[in-house]
Amino acid sequence: MDQAQIDKIKDLISYERERKAPPKGFPKFPDLPGKRYTDKDFFELEKENLWKKTWLLAGHLDEIPEIGSYKLWEKTGQPVIIVRKNKNEITAFYNMCRHRGAAIVRKKYGRAKSLICGYHGWNYNYDGDLIGKRDPQDFVDFDDSCRSLHKIKIELMGNLIFINFDLEAMSLKESLGPIHEELQEFQLGSLRLVDQYSYDVKCNWKIAMEANLEVYHVQSIHPKTVHVGLDYKGNVNTFYSNGHGRMVAPSRSYPELPIYGGSNEDPNSTSYHPLPNSSKKQTIDDDPRPEIKTAGYISRTCTQSYNLMPNLVTPVSERGFPILMWWPKSINECVFDVLWIAPDWGEGKRPKVWDSQIKAFNDVLSEDLQFGGWIQKAVDSYVFDGVPLSYQEARIYHWHQELDKIIGLNKVPQDLQVKQVMTDDWIYPNDVERRLDEYNSK
Ligand code: FES
Ligand SMILES: [Fe+2]
Structure with a gap:
């Protein structure tokens, strides 16, 4: 990110912290139809379109x-x-x-x-x-x-292998648009595989994924972990073409570089920002892991996380970071994959600090996953009809809008459709400029 982009994000963080309501003109979201999580025909439409035509x-x-x-x-x-x-x-x-x-x-x-x-x-x-x-x-x-x-x-x-079953699909680079450029500073071609593992989750894959498309839940389900280190009220969502998104949520120490331990108040806490869980505060220099030198200020002071259509979320960071993916196993079960990549640490085993880092992160993932099975029971119940989403959860709405576009707007049964209320006005770069105009006109 260049300085102009960083300055815009800084202003947007201030805007989000100070706003008393969603931005002027931001649409009201109709409820997401509940059957999108349970309808067998819709599941088939996802199979025939989403999984077949995306990277x-x-x-x-x-x-x-x-x-x-x-x-x-x-x-x-x-x-x-x-x-x-x-x-x-x-x-x-x-x-x-x-x-x-x-x-x-x-x-x-x-x-x-x-x-x-x-x-x-x-x-x-x-x-x-x-x-x-x-x-x-x-x-x-x-x-x-x-x-x-x-x-x-x-x-x-970089070193990441993407495939697409659709031989006519636009290139990955074209699909990602500005995100492809933003990711350059993380030197994906030099990052090696640190670890990978999977969880079986007993819910529809979208239910599990959606926990990672918003930070509205942070105070409730991560009170002692993420919430200690991350200011969710300052989170800036950005909505890109083709269904991709980004969140930038400042750490509590922002605009200063964070100190390990995740919080200035509680040195025993772990932070969502992927830093090691330490019983004492460390300085950045104590970390034996090499860093991605070109990783920018925003990734060092905030949780900068991308969601790439259809099923990938990655909170990028300067010492290496996880990539999360959800895959349907059946309509009400999924596999949740986690893959970690990081700069080369040289010969031998990975630095030990990775063990505590990954464990701390997995503890947070367990918190995120705790409601999956419960929500599945809810969507399977006689009465579940729809999901009302807030401005803070807009990346979920944006994602569902794109899903319908990929399936084909006329192919989605009417009672399952998501109305396309997030118009181009709210897609990058227009979404950024609209909020900045409002911020600067105060
Ligand atoms: S099926 Fe492969 S050689 Fe016959
Ligand atoms: Fe979470």
Whole structure:
């Protein structure tokens, strides 16, 4: 972020702290129809559109370090194989042989000179081209060039591997727009994988994800953790095209750099800002983890978190940070993935401080997850009809608006539709300018 952007965010933090109501002209949100979490046809619409047409984070380059390394990825139910073709190129295909559909690879990770189907031995190169088969003379008038593995669109953002099942989709970079530029300061191409793990959650995937699209809940469910370190009243939401969003919530020590421990008042508290949980205050210099030197002032003084359509949330930070994702397992169960990336710490094991850092963060995640099952019971009840959202929860509304656009406005049954009340006036950069105009005219 350049200084002009930082200055705008600083003004917006002041604006949010001082405002007595939502910005002038901000729309009233109609209730989100409750059946969006329970309707089987809607679930199918998500499957056929959302998961099929958006960019999905499918891994990190460290998982496929060598030429020929591959990864089997099935988070959306579609069988996908991701292959390291060479140092800089990755390819992705459906993991299904063009002969009779057997899986090309059956292990989660592996390495192969070429991709050979175990059923009858058809052989494919890293581009998915059919380069050999057993007893070719027995296939009459057969054109191998028409039998390549089915391709999947793939793009790297730094070391992060994104895929898209829609071969016509706009590029990831284009989809992310200004966010792609903002993320440059975090040097994603130099960050290595620190850890990854999953939780099974007993609720619709959107219910679990939505806990991470607002900070309205902070005072209630994180009174001793996040709330101690983060001023949710100063949170600035930004709404980007294509359903993406960003929050910037100042830490309690803002505008000063925070001191480890998360709060100036309570040195034993943990902060949502991903810093180590320490029993004594530390200075920034005590941390053995290398930092991302180019990480900007906002990420160092605030929780700067992005939500990327459809299912990714990442609170970026200078020592490394988590990436959170939610995947539907069924209509009322999901898998919640957490993946941590950070600057290279050199040879050997990761610095020990990561253990306490990750534990503290997971404790916060448990707080976030505690209502998932309860809300699922509510949405499944006879009477649950809809969700009224506040201005503070506008990223959730914005996200749902985009979901309907991706499905196709005319394809969503009328009683499940989200009215498109967040017009372009409230999408970046217009949302920023409208609030700043109001702030500066005081
Ligand atoms: S199914 Fe793969 S070679 Fe027959
Ligand atoms: Fe939370």
